[in-house]
Amino acid sequence: MDDLIFTNASILTENGIIKGSLAVKDGKITAVGQVSGQGAKRTVNVGGKLIAPGLVDLHVHFREPGFTQKEDFLTGTRAAAAGGVTTVVDEPNNSPVTNSHETIEGKRWIIEGKAYVDYMLQMAVYADGLDEIKKAREAGIIAFPVFDELGDRPTGMENTGVLYEALKRIKEVDGLALLNCRESDLVNKTMNGLKESGRNTLADYMDHFPHVAESLGGAKRILLAHDAGVRAHFREVSTTETVQMIKLMKGYMGKITAEVRPDHLFLNYDNTKNLGPYAQQWTPLRTKADSDALWEALNDGTVNVIASDHATHAEEEKKRGADNIWKSPPGLPAIESMLSLLLTAVNEGRLGLERLFECASTNPAKVIGLYPRKGTIKVGSDADLVVIDREKESVIRGENAKTKTHWTPYEGWEVKGVPVATYVRGIETYVDGEIVGEPGQGRFLGL
Numbered sequence: 453m454d455d456l457i458f459t460n461a462s463i464l465t466e467n468g469i470i471k472g473s474l475a476v477k478d479g480k481i482t483a484v485g486q487v488s489g490q491g492a493k494r495t496v497n498v499g500g501k502l503i504a505p506g507l508v509d510l511h512v513h514f515r516e517p518g519f520t521q522k523e524d525f526l527t528g529t530r531a532a533a534a535g536g537v538t539t540v541v542d543e544p545n546n547s548p549v550t551n552s553h554e555t556i557e558g559k560r561w562i563i564e565g566k567a568y569v570d571y572m573l574q575m576a577v578y579a580d581g582l583d584e585i586k587k588a589r590e591a592g593i594i595a596f597p598v599f600d601e602l603g604d605r606p607t608g609m610e611n612t613g614v615l616y617e618a619l620k621r622i623k624e625v626d627g628l629a630l631l632n633c634r635e636s637d638l639v640n641k642t643m644n645g646l647k648e649s650g651r652n653t654l655a656d657y658m659d660h661f662p663h664v665a666e667s668l669g670g671a672k673r674i675l676l677a678h679d680a681g682v683r684a685h686f687r688e689v690s691t692t693e694t695v696q697m698i699k700l701m702k703g704y705m706g707k708i709t710a711e712v713r714p715d716h717l718f719l720n721y722d723n724t725k726n727l728g729p730y731a732q733q734w735t736p737l738r739t740k741a742d743s744d745a746l747w748e749a750l751n752d753g754t755v756n757v758i759a760s761d762h763a764t765h766a767e768e769e770k771k772r773g774a775d776n777i778w779k780s781p782p783g784l785p786a787i788e789s790m791l792s793l794l795l796t797a798v799n800e801g802r803l804g805l806e807r808l809f810e811c812a813s814t815n816p817a818k819v820i821g822l823y824p825r826k827g828t829i830k831v832g833s834d835a836d837l838v839v840i841d842r843e844k845e846s847v848i849r850g851e852n853a854k855t856k857t858h859w860t861p862y863e864g865w866e867v868k869g870v871p872v873a874t875y876v877r878g879i880e881t882y883v884d885g886e887i888v889g890e891p892g893q894g895r896f897l898g899l
C-alpha cells in the first residue's frame with residue numbers, strides 16, 4: 453500500500469503534462485499517471501491543479517552560524533517550503549566562514565534539527581586551504597565557491613595562478629566550481645572612486661560594478677575552468693554583455709553552466725528608484741534592456757538555471773543605507789516570491805511552463821549532481837513536489853513572509869500563479885499559507 457496518492461492532478465513531467473494520479477511510498481514516487489495497487493493511507497484530491505517538481509535552489513544565504521539576526525536555517529528553510537523550494541544549497545559566508553572540513557562539520561552540527569527542506573552545503577576555497585578541498589569532498593561536499601573576497605579577508609583567488617590551481621584541485625575530486633563573473637580589481641577601483649567623490653545613492657551603487665567587469669571576469673574564469681577541465685557553474689549573470697560573451701564562448705561551455713537571479717529578471721534601474729537600500733545587492737540591478745537580454749538568454753538556453761540568491765538582512769541593517777547606500781549590506785529576500793513571479797511570467801507568455809521547471813528544478817539538480825533523485829517527477833525519484841494553482845491571484849506582502857525579515861522589494865506586486873502546497877519526500881510541509889511540517893525533517897545531502 454502506498455503512503456499517499458494525489459488524484460485529479462496535472463503532473464508536470466519531463467515528457468509533458470500527464471493528467472491522473474501520483475503515488476508516493478517511503479518518500480519516493482511509485483507511480484505517475486495511472487496508479488494501481490491497493491490504495492494509500494491518505495488520498496489528496498488536488499482538484500486539477502498542477503503538480504511540479506519542487507525547486508532546487510543552488511544559491512541561498514541562510515546566515516547560520518554567525519548572522520542569525522538576518523536569517524537562520526529554520527526560518528530560511530521555512531521560507532523555502534513556502535516558495536515551493538524543496539532542496540537548497542547554502543552559501544559559506546557565515547561566521548566563521550565555511551572554508552574547511554572542520555567548519556563544515558561545525559555548521560552541520562549547529563543547523564541539525566532545524567531544516568524543513570533538504571540541503572547541501574558549500575566549502576569556500578582559500579589559497580591557504582586548498583588541501584581542505586579533498587577533505588571536504590570526503591565529507592560529502594561537492595560545491596566549491598571560489599570568491600575573491602569572503603568574510604573579513606581576501607581568499608587569494610584574485611591571483612590568476614592560485615585560482616587556476618584551485619580549479620584543478622576541484623577537478624581532481626570531481627567537484628563543482630561555483631564562480632562569479634566579477635573582475636574584483638575593476639569593481640573595487642570603481643567603487644572607491646564613487647565613494648571618494650561622495651556619490652552615495654542607489655543609482656551610484658548600481659554604477660559601482662561596471663558591465664565590463666562582469667563580462668571580463670566571466671570570460672577569464674570560463675577560459676580557466678575550461679582548461680582545468682572542471683565542471684563550473686557561473687552565478688548572477690546580469691548584463692547583456694555577459695550574455696553575449698557566453699554566446700561567443702559557446703565552444704568552451706561543455707562543462708559550464710550559467711545562472712540568473714529572479715531580481716535581475718524582474719527588477720531594474722527604473723522600477724526600483726524609490727526603494728533605496730531595499731534594492732541594493734552584491735551584483736547590482738541593471739537596466740531594463742539587461743533584464744530583457746536575460747529573459748532571452750533564459751528562453752534560448754544561454755542561461756539554464758534560475759536560483760534565488762536569497763540573502764536577506766534585518767530591516768535595521770538595510771535602513772542604515774537610506775542616506776548613504778554604502779552603509780547598508782547588499783542582499784534581498786527572494787526565495788518565497790521567486791516561483792510566484794516566474795509563474796506570473798508564464799501566465800504573461802514570457803516563459804514556458806516547462807522551461808521554468810527545467811531551469812528551477814531539473815537543471816539545477818543536474819548541475820549539483822542530485823538528478824534524477826531530485827528535480828524531476830519520475831518513478832523512483834524523491835517525492836519533492838509543489839502543488840500550484842496557476843489561476844490564483846495574490847499580492848506579495850512582506851508581512852506574510854515566512855523568512856525572518858518582513859520587507860521585500862516586491863511589496864504590493866500582483867502575481868497570478870502561486871504554490872499552494874509543498875511536499876518534501878512526501879512529507880506535507882506547506883499548505884495554503886501555513887507551515888505544517890516539522891523542523892528537522894530536512895536532511896543533509898552529501899554526495
Ligand SMILES: [Zn+2]
Pocket residue numbers: 511513543761763
Ligand atoms: Zn549570493
